[in-house]
Amino acid sequence: MKKIFSWFNESSYVEPLSPACEMCAAGSKMVLLITGLCPSSCFYCPLSLEKSGKDRIFADEWELETEEDTEKLLLEAKYINATGAGITGGDPFVVWKRTQRYITLLKDNFGSDFHIHLYTSGIKNVDKINDFVSAGLDEIRFHPVPNNWDKIKKTQIADTIKKTLETDVDVAIEIPSIPGMENEIFSLVNWADDVGVKWVNLNELEFSETNAEQLKNKGYTLIDDVSSAVKGSQDTAYCVLDMASKNDLDIGIHYCSSSFKDGIQLRNRIKRRAKNIAKKYEIISDDGTLLKGVIFSQKTPLKELYIFLKQEYEIEDDFVFLNKGKNRIEIGLWILEKIAIDLRKKGFECFMIEEYPTADALEVERMPLPL
Ligand code: SF4
Numbered sequence: 131m132k133k134i135f136s137w138f139n140e141s142s143y144v145e146p147l148s149p150a151c152e153m154c155a156a157g158s159k160m161v162l163l164i165t166g167l168c169p170s171s172c173f174y175c176p177l178s179l180e181k182s183g184k185d186r187i188f189a190d191e192w193e194l195e196t197e198e199d200t201e202k203l204l205l206e207a208k209y210i211n212a213t214g215a216g217i218t219g220g221d222p223f224v225v226w227k228r229t230q231r232y233i234t235l236l237k238d239n240f241g242s243d244f245h246i247h248l249y250t251s252g253i254k255n256v257d258k259i260n261d262f263v264s265a266g267l268d269e270i271r272f273h274p275v276p277n278n279w280d281k282i283k284k285t286q287i288a289d290t291i292k293k294t295l296e297t298d299v300d301v302a303i304e305i306p307s308i309p310g311m312e313n314e315i316f317s318l319v320n321w322a323d324d325v326g327v328k329w330v331n332l333n334e335l336e337f338s339e340t341n342a343e344q345l346k347n348k349g350y351t352l353i354d355d356v357s358s359a360v361k362g363s364q365d366t367a368y369c370v371l372d373m374a375s376k377n378d379l380d381i382g383i384h385y386c387s388s389s390f391k392d393g394i395q396l397r398n399r400i401k402r403r404a405k406n407i408a409k410k411y412e413i414i415s416d417d418g419t420l421l422k423g424v425i426f427s428q429k430t431p432l433k434e435l436y437i438f439l440k441q442e443y444e445i446e447d448d449f450v451f452l453n454k455g456k457n458r459i460e461i462g463l464w465i466l467e468k469i470a471i472d473l474r475k476k477g478f479e480c481f482m483i484e485e486y487p488t489a490d491a492l493e494v495e496r497m498p499l500p501l
Pocket of ligand 1: 169171172174175176177220251273
């Protein structure tokens with residue numbers, strides 16, 4: 131009987147664990163969404179409206195304007211001190227030339243140890259697998275559709291997986307943990323173990339803006355009011371882990387919970403990015419978000435306000451910044467706390483702002499100052 135290890139935030143696994151999962155947990159895997167195009171149409175597809183069915187490229191939250199915009203790709207990897215990248219989609223095989231090019235680019239820039247894995251539905255352009263392996267791909271995760279889980283032997287994707295096992299790349303399977311499908315999943319796990327697949331990754335099923343209707347129509351509900359996780363998905367994953375443990379299989383199985391993705395992977399990744407991109411006037415919170423003071427002006431031009439602040443309060447260049455893109459002055463929070471009363475009297479709006487250190491600088495909270 132194999133031991134079931136509890137990891138972070140309800141995630142669990144039976145050994146071995148893929149290096150991709152370990153790097154992901156440490157926040158050192160860059161998420162490269164290489165296209166939103168996919169030949170499959172899974173009812174649970176979590177891809178957002180802005181990405182689903184669109185040929186757009188994102189390195190973490192940073193959109194590349196074109197395929198040639200590789201500077202951002204390399205910069206994002208540097209900002210998070212990435213030790214690897216997970217190429218996702220859509221399906222990377224739809225844009226196989228781009229995928230091959232990016233694998234080569236990342237390996238050339240960050241070395242052969244830079245771990246690259248990718249996901250695929252295993253439907254289109256699978257004859258390109260050898261090209262990816264030659265470019266240095268380390269791990270490939272196939273995504274068979276639920277109808278095939280308990281009859282995987284008879285499917286085309288099974289042949290593709292077996293052929294891939296003969297190449298020099300680690301082979302894994304990644305699927306959502308659909309409530310009530312523990313037997314079908316375990317059947318797939320057993321087959322994967324027999325043919326020599328190294329790992330199965332089970333994702334907690336989650337509601338998203340694009341799949342909510344379909345999930346509701348199938349009778350799935352939310353686990354609670356704060357999470358997007360589907361009720362019963364975790365129980366199914368735990369049941370599969372239990373069966374795998376009792377059957378002493380060689381294959382590693384990892385259950386990736388929704389809270390693990392948000393609370394561990396994302397949090398650790400943004401902490402790494404914050405350390406590299408925070409300006410001197412920004413404070414890094416324990417969660418890796420950035421805290422700063424912000425001043426808006428309705429009447430006075432920002433340039434004039436910027437000069438006034440520097441002269442009137444003797445603020446050094448490093449601690450005040452005119453953000454033209456966001457049409458505001460950014461300033462050390464500890465400085466703004468001292469002068470906010472004064473600035474309010476002069477008609478300026480002052481706030482404490484908390485933002486993600488990501489390329490989209492998502493605002494988490496805004497509080498007026500003085501408090
Ligand atoms: S294979 Fe992945 S990206 Fe494609 S439809 Fe299914 S869940 Fe969405």
